[in-house]
Amino acid sequence: MWIFHRPPGHARHDTPLDTGTIHAGGVSVRTEHHTGLDRAAGIRNSEARGRRTWSRAIHDHVGNVPQAVDGPPPAEFLSAEQLLARLRPWVVTRDSIEPDTRWYTHARVVAPGLCEVLALDLDDSVLTLTDDALAPLGGVVDLRTHALDNLRALPVDSHTALHGPEGLRFHVMTGDSFFTSSRVLTADELAHDLTGRGLGPDGALVAMPNRHQLALCPVDTVHGTDLLPTLRCMTAFTADHFEDAVGQVSPDVYWWHGGTLTRLVRQDGGEPEFTHNVEFEVLLLRLAGNGAAGHF
Template identity: 50%
Template sequence: MWTHRRPRGRDERTAPRDTTYGFLSLDEGAYFRSQVREAFAERGLEVTIHATEVSDSAGRHFALTDLAAVCHHDAGGRGRWPRVIRDHVDRVLRVADGPSPLDTLPHEELLTRLRPWVVTPDVLTPDAATPMAHTHARVVAPGLCEVLALDLPESVMPLTDEALSSLGDLVDLRRRALANLRALPLETHSILHGPDGIRFHVLTGESFFTSSRALTADQLTRDLTGHDLTSAGALVSIPNRYTLALSPITPATPLLPTLHGMTAFTTANHTHAVGPVTPDVYWWHHGVLTRLIHHHTGEPHLTRPAEFDLLLMRLTDDDAGERP
């Protein structure tokens, strides 16, 4: 129910694997990198291939991991990779070589494009040139942080502290960014069902901020179901930036089976995904995300915060009280 078919024209899983991208065979990895090198060369750039990125003579670095995953998932198979890669290279070079939106867009449009972006801390790892670029980023849960970013037509631009200072007061900017996130239109909504009464909502789309809507699980629940969250909150996961899973908790929710079902879904849609975020599952409760499933050494482990244990006991008691 929660797995994907291998795209046509792909090597079998029994073929020797690429050492960096295990979802590619050794031969596919070599072909992928050769096409990346050719695509940059056709645009006048000689690049050095590294494990997960390329660099050019100007010291610019271009990540490859998402592009490799896009090729891996392309239904057209390996024959489409050259076009996919060249389209991607054209896009990143347009962004890299073009003027900064901070210099070209009106102030009000910049504020309209402002969003809170939920990412893993490694996305914001500073380089030597900008060691303190994102001190405004805040931890929203173990393994997740929020940075303010611009939602641009072809990219997302995480804003540095310096850029934010030119836009206004940080508290006001965060408030505006969150309101913008809440106002985003709904994308593709589906409901997944499983054994033992498992049922949860899945939101998917093309926005880089689809998964960031975990911050607004209360509003998202109203948008998806027409009902408010109960005081028990919701189970939430964000396996990749284009996917969010949500299960509002009600007295009828089989909580542990749903948690296990969402864990399986999240793991399946995190591994080898484009824009992976986290395989973990969280509890959204009064605006706070608490991690319930933590993947340690590749295996999911259930954490049992005291407040969540109390919720489990209350739901169990309510369920027992309703039985004849």
């Protein structure tokens, strides 16, 4: 098992984000994270390669390094019912559970580089559960169903609709929960929470830059010719809120369609790369009506 703690002094998301602005160069939203680590200064002073490298080194120390469990395991002081009530599916990077993948055979690939593991929500920390730890609680299929129900029941802490020219609009949910971005697994229900209606048959554009943020744009809320501009704006937003974030998930943008995540935009430090997908391109042509949906 690995346990991930909330960094000391981490800002809670009790205050909604300011209304965002979409502009030609990207998306601007005010958000703050504070680590409060005494060791941060030491990391910074040990790096001589510039401010961006300091930020990355601090991020790696805070957000990605698993920490040993302090005190007795939860199974020793929580009943089976209490454990089940805290069970959640957690979307994490594949390397978060490596090199221990043999202990997590229940992990499910949800997108390139991302997988879903079952974990316990301990409020200020998350404990991923190995196959052996799950066994006393029941079968994996039933446990995942229960965990998804728990995920659906989480409240929406903060919801902001970002607006741009010509009706461009997408939604951003921000939350203190470690499982905020994992709610992409229940995107249809989340869309209803955010917009008052479920997703149509064409799904939604989604992005999970870090574990505390999820961006979503139902496809049927934009005009056909607005879909690619919206995708570009979400790409800029995701890149901005992935870089230097604590608890990074993915800098990429996806299409949630029929319960499946398809990566549309890959960002790996250079220019965003559009991933050609026949289904999505057919969707663009259909929405545009005349085949002129534009180019990414």
